[in-house]
Amino acid sequence: MNNWEDQFNTWSQAPSQAEQDRSQRIVREISDAINASPKLAHRKIEVFPQGSYANRVNVKRDSDVDICCLCRDTFHYNLPTARTATDYSFEPATYTYTQYKSEVEEALIDRFGRSAVQRGNKAIDVHDKTRLIDADVVATFEYRDYSAPPFARDYSEGTVLFSDDGNLVTNFPSQQYSNGVAKHDRTNRRFKRQVRIQKSLRNKMEAEGLTVAEPIKSFLIESLCWNAPDDNYGNTTYVSDFENVMNWSYSKTGTDDETFALLEVNARKRLFAAQNSWTRLQLRQYLESAWAYAHQ
Numbered sequence: 001m002n003n004w005e006d007q008f009n010t011w012s013q014a015p016s017q018a019e020q021d022r023s024q025r026i027v028r029e030i031s032d033a034i035n036a037s038p039k040l041a042h043r044k045i046e047v048f049p050q051g052s053y054a055n056r057v058n059v060k061r062d063s064d065v066d067i068c069c070l071c072r073d074t075f076h077y078n079l080p081t082a083r084t085a086t087d088y089s090f091e092p093a094t095y096t097y098t099q100y101k102s103e104v105e106e107a108l109i110d111r112f113g114r115s116a117v118q119r120g121n122k123a124i125d126v127h128d129k130t131r132l133i134d135a136d137v138v139a140t141f142e143y144r145d146y147s148a149p150p151f152a153r154d155y156s157e158g159t160v161l162f163s164d165d166g167n168l169v170t171n172f173p174s175q176q177y178s179n180g181v182a183k184h185d186r187t188n189r190r191f192k193r194q195v196r197i198q199k200s201l202r203n204k205m206e207a208e209g210l211t212v213a214e215p216i217k218s219f220l221i222e223s224l225c226w227n228a229p230d231d232n233y234g235n236t237t238y239v240s241d242f243e244n245v246m247n248w249s250y251s252k253t254g255t256d257d258e259t260f261a262l263l264e265v266n267a268r269k270r271l272f273a274a275q276n277s278w279t280r281l282q283l284r285q286y287l288e289s290a291w292a293y294a295h296q
Contacts, residue, residue, distance in 0.1 A: 004294055008238035011200035012193035015058050023053040026065045026135050030108070030126070034069060037107035043095075044072040050138075050173040055180050057195040057222055059203065064125070064134045068159060068173060069104055071095075075142035076160045076168075083146070088153075097141060097162045104139040121163045143170050145268070156268065167275070172266035179265050183226050187233035194233065194241050195225045202286075205293055212289045215282040219264070224249045224283075226265045242294065250287045253280050 031047040034040050051066035052058035074093040079085070105124050108117045116128040123136040140159035158172040183191040198221045206213040225245055232244035252258050259280050262271040272280055 005237055005239050008197045008242060011059070011197045012238055013196070014192070015053075015056055019058065022132075023049055023065050026133055027067055029111075029131060029133055030067050030069070030135060030137060033107045033111035034104070036111065037103065039103045040107055046070045046072070050171075052218060054173070055177055055192070055222070057180075057192050057199070059196050059199050062218070064136045067135050067137045069137060069139050070142065070159055071100055071140070072142050074100075075144055077144040077155070078147050080147050088146075097139075100141070101139040104137065108137065119164075121165055122161060122169060140171070158268065169275070170269070172268045175266040175268060176264070179226065179267055180222075183230070186230050190233040190241055191225060193238070194245055195222045197238060197242060198225060198245070201290060201294060205290065210289060210293070212286050215278050216286045217278060220271070220278050220283070223262070223264050223271050227252070227262050227271070246287060246291055250284070253284055253287070256280060
């Protein structure tokens with residue numbers, strides 16, 4: 001490709017109003033399904049988008065809208081060292097996650113039909129051609145992390161789910177959103193544009209059969225762009241921003257010790273924690289290939 005600046009400019013553009021309207025409509029459809037369920041209607045459930053669509057870094061291949069169904073009737077927690085649930089007067093929950101996820105699945109089937117709903121290990125996929133619904137729905141409980149705030153009774157709020165194979169997965173969508181907005185503002189609105197550029201490049205490489213791009217998830221790209229210092233952004237060209245972020249990412253992933261300081265956009269979890277699907281070596285190989293690809 002001869003003119004990467006023009007291509008990057010195209011890729012950097014924010015989602016259209018039509019895409020945002022589609023996301024909001026799908027959220028309403030999922031919310032209506034939850035509210036119509038006699039088993040869930042009385043529960044304290046919030047339905048909201050998360051991930052690429054919520055943070056406005058979605059690109060053309062991001063067809064599925066990630067939707068969180070957060071139930072506050074039960075919460076899980078992480079306590080400071082030497083403290084117990086008794087110290088906080090917590091009572092055992094009576095509503096289990098297994099029951100909740102099954103009831104969400106049932107509610108989605110009732111609304112969209114059995115053929116449109118597929119239960120996965122973590123999420124429930126909904127693909128209804130009649131209603132034009134493409135969504136990944138996660139049923140979550142509230143998560144309270146008491147270990148970080150300075151006061152014993154304060155906590156950082158997130159979400160938690162249990163995969164069907166038994167793993168606990170925490171997430172912090174509100175922190176991801178607010179941290180992304182703050183980064184975007186500090187970089188003169190270049191952060192999210194760079195995320196879209198990097199995601200689109202990765203998708204193009206995969207579409208052309210470059211398998212080195214396959215393990216590189218959108219969230220990893222977004223987090224790397226967020227970790228890159230603000231002064232990497234705001235250059236006269238998108239190509240310069242791209243090169244700065246790529247060079248910085250490569251310089252910080254030479255060893256496992258170097259990657260320890262890298263965080264997810266939510267600033268609550270390590271980017272290269274054991275439970276994540278990508279590895280440092282996979283990323284290094286991708287960065288080398290992506291750099292070469294964008295300099296042909």
